[in-house]
Amino acid sequence: MKAISLVFLNGTFVAEQSMLSALPSDVAFDFTKGVSLHFPKTVMMDIPIHLLFLTNKNVVFQKKIIVAENVQVSIIEEHVMLQAVACAVEMTAEIVLEKLAHCYYYKKHNKTQGGHYLNSLQVIQKNQSHFAMWTSDMGTTDLKQQVDVVLQESHATCQLHGLYALNDDQESHQQDIKIEHVAPHGTSAMFFKGILDQQSRANFKGKVHVHKTATQTKALQANHTLLLSHKAEVRTQPELEIHAEDIQCAHGATVSEVDDAALFYLRSRGMNKDNALRMLISAFTAEVMHKIPHHDIKRYFMKELGLYEEY
């Protein structure tokens, strides 16, 4: 995967592991207290930035990203716990998208043994800006994520996608998402899918708040869960709060198990049980993964998730 890699160990920038020189010179940055990146109007970001956070102890840090008018950036944020130790990572982040700015944000939490993450992200969107996020959890011991998006000015669009695949007893995943439609003609979509095995737990709370001023809003919300075990547990709570007229909102949630008939169909064609199951899980995730516009990143995510790349 081609990307400008910036590496942080316990929140501290590691210059010798990073490709700072590849960062366009007009990007303003400050890595002394977490991550601060400012992409000015002049910048052309052709390749994604890969923020790699390596952790092996308790750490608290902040991120701030500002994308100026008309600028398009892609950022991959990846979290790796270096050892199987119980430690807590607390992150707060703020992203500001100016007029017509486009930001593709990929967040990937790798499997941990004892990693606890507490994330909060606030996104402020100005006129006609576009924010698209894919957040994935490959089995963090405990991940709590709060996302607040404010569509502050008109014609802003926001798409939040999520995929969580938990397969150990103690793993838990919690999403608390709020999208505030403040201005008219805003469009938002929340699309989260979970695959839960063993005694893992997930909690999805998604809220769309359409203010009185946000006429012509379009909002979509979906949360689908595939349970691979009878002991896994999911709580899903989609919520709409609407104060405006003339809007379109829809929400839905499903919880399902693997279709035995489909599994038999694949096995009768020669696939073993594991591969057949993997094919069905890949299919379940397809709606989320196929929307990733960067081919390299899509492949990277799918490989890490153990999914079939082509289907």
Add this chain to the structure above:
Amino acid sequence: MLSIRNLHVSIQVEPQQSKEILRGINLDIAPGTVHAIMGPNGSGKSTLSNVLAGRAGYEVTAGEILFDQQNILTLAPEERAALGVFLAFQYPLEIPGVNNMYFLKTALNSLRKQRDLPPIDAMDFLKLIKNKMQAVGMDEKFLNRAVNEGFSGGEKKRNEILQMLLLEPRFAILDETDSGLDIDALQMVAKGVNSLRHSERSLLVVTHYQRLLNYIVPDVVHVMVQGKIIKSGGKELALTLEEKGYGWLEHQVASS
């Protein structure tokens, strides 16, 4: 090739109650022959098809199924497929999100792997599958659709036959393949099936109607009623059934 001995199969209808569906089936199918099983709805035809292919949810209470003298009842569906057993489903599953071409390629390579053969090259596969699609009159656009998703009844059945042509089983069961097919599709499907007829390959055609047997001409016709084969004969038996209906035989069974 295939030998079914005194097969009894039950299904669980309630937690403490099971119902016997197959009540002592005996059937011998020699290599290169085509057998047809006809019978009214609920006679156990589809149960037999599913049990042969290894579907879970059926309890075999007695008997055995020998394939090349090996009892296959303990084998997983994929292991039976590797031996050369194929079931063309009565109701092919829709699998949203799985690309049809990828499904077909994975199926072929899974079988090749079980037979210790290397995976087929992508270009060779494309050539092969396009060739087979032509044989069943399927448009190439179906390669890039999700497996059976939104396919019409006829398209699903063609897709089943396509899989059969691709996987080249030694023993294929066609479970009500004629249902939902118009006459053109029926002829095309039959042409595909007939192209596979071979001295080392056998077919079991399960059908409610005689219609399909005009095109896939069987060597032996069996009549199944209430979980038993009550009569076997040549291809002319199918015609007699068409004319007289199943009531004629059911009556014979009742009075015997």
